[in-house]
Amino acid sequence: MTDTFEKVEDIEIRLLLEALYHRYHYDFRNYAMSSIRRRLRQAREQLGYATISAMQERLLHHPDMLSDMLRYLTVQVSEMFRDPSYFLAVREKIIPHLRTYPSLKIWIAGCSSGEELYSFVILFREEGLEERTIFYATDINPDALAHAEAGIYDIDRIRVFTENHRQAGGKGSLSDYYTTGYNRCILDKSLRRNVVFSDHSLVTDQVFGEMQFVSCRNVMIYFDRDLQDRAIGLFREALPHNGFLGLGSKETLRFSDHADSFREFVREEKIYQRVGS
Template structure:
């Protein structure tokens, strides 16, 4: 009986994902089914609905339901200087290469609510590169982008952020970049002066410019293999020769059809460098 229920549920999920694509142009059809199923079950429970089909009916006829559903379908869990060793490797091994460019463009793909973006901006400020850099922060969730642009975080998260910053080789105090009040911390608006926030989907959109560094961490683990290859292809096309790509700890280029376009630059931190494609 359980198997029958799950088969019916999978049909409902696929119909819902098709409906989202055709009605709102959000394409989750090639996301990993196990992850989508888990998130939609949680959404169904939280919405107090009996079936996935009931979610589909509500979201098709009530556009205000869409942002609520996107909270479940998009990953919005992050922290500033998450995995400090990743940022330390950028500071110590990547930044010396970036210093050789008169201007820089950095793309934070899947920026969620902005924690990783601001980590990059602070790091680049500390290394004297901020003024020559444009940061592109993209996500498919308008609500996440709004939160990212606001730069407001709960004060009880700042202890972890501060520890991460210190372990990432921070040269200043993180408290220099925010002020607090009413149990919230507001990041200094100067951190956003060189940032462009924009809606962008790795599933359906194309490259929008040449970048010197692309950071996309803990996003592709929710994609199937074909969609992972599409995203990596976008990053390849966005990066010039010797440009850098940073992935999450559980992500790799090893099985990608684009693997020959990159070399491992800092293996343990999943930082890759764009090379000229090997001849075929």
């Protein structure tokens, strides 16, 4: 009986993903099935639907359902300077190379609600590179992008942010970059002056410029193999010779069709350098 239920549920999921793609042009069809199944089950339970098919019916006929779907299907879990050793490696091993460029473009792909973006902006300000850098913050979820652009976070997260910043080699205090009020941390508006926020899908969209550094962490773990290769192909196309790519701790280029286009630069932090033209 359980097997039958799961087979029917998988059919429902695939039909919902097709509906989402054909109705709204958001493509989750090649995301890892186990992750999608878990998130849609959670959505069904929390939103009060009897079946996933019922959610599909609502999605097709009521566009206001789209924001709910995207909230469950996209991962919005992050923190400033998450995995401090990654940012310390950027500071100590990547920044010296980036200093040689008269201007820089940095792409934070899958920026979610903006914590990683602001980590990079602060790091580049501390290293004297912010003024010559344009930061591109992209995500497929418009609500997440709006949250990122607002730069407002719950005050109870600041302790973790502050400790991460310290471990990442932060110069000065993180409190230099925000004010507080109404149990919120409000990041300084100046942190956004060189940031371009944009809707962009690694599934369906193309490269939009040459970048010296691409950071896409903990996004591709939710993709299947073909979609991972597509995303890495985009990064390969965006990066010039000697450009840098940073991935999440559980991600790798080892089995990618594009692996030969990169070399490990900081192995333990999954930072790669583009080789070839």
